[in-house]
Amino acid sequence: MPVKCPTCGTLSVQPYSPFCSERCASVDLGNWFSGKYAVPTDAEPDEEELDAIIDAMETENADISGDDKATDSQQGAEIMPFQRK
Numbered sequence: 001m002p003v004k005c006p007t008c009g010t011l012s013v014q015p016y017s018p019f020c021s022e023r024c025a026s027v028d029l030g031n032w033f034s035g036k037y038a039v040p041t042d043a044e045p046d047e048e049e050l051d052a053i054i055d056a057m058e059t060e061n062a063d064i065s066g067d068d069k070a071t072d073s074q075q076g077a078e079i080m081p082f083q084r085k
């Protein structure tokens, strides 16, 4: 049964499910940390992770008008902070 990406509504793709891409997963993670959702946790996100998320989101905004090829591959590691846990 298809699942839609909660970020953009596109059908999700493995291995990013329920998101359609690494990028959307990161955007969603950024939303959590920025308090868009209530997060019932007592663990504070560490500052480095927040910086990485903020960087990723700023880069994402810049990407809309900029060229995407180079940044896409470079960002891969940077915008997946949760993989480092």
Ligand SMILES: [Zn+2]
Pocket (backbone or CB within 6 Å): 005, 006, 007, 008, 009, 010, 019, 020, 021, 024
């Ligand atoms: Zn998406």
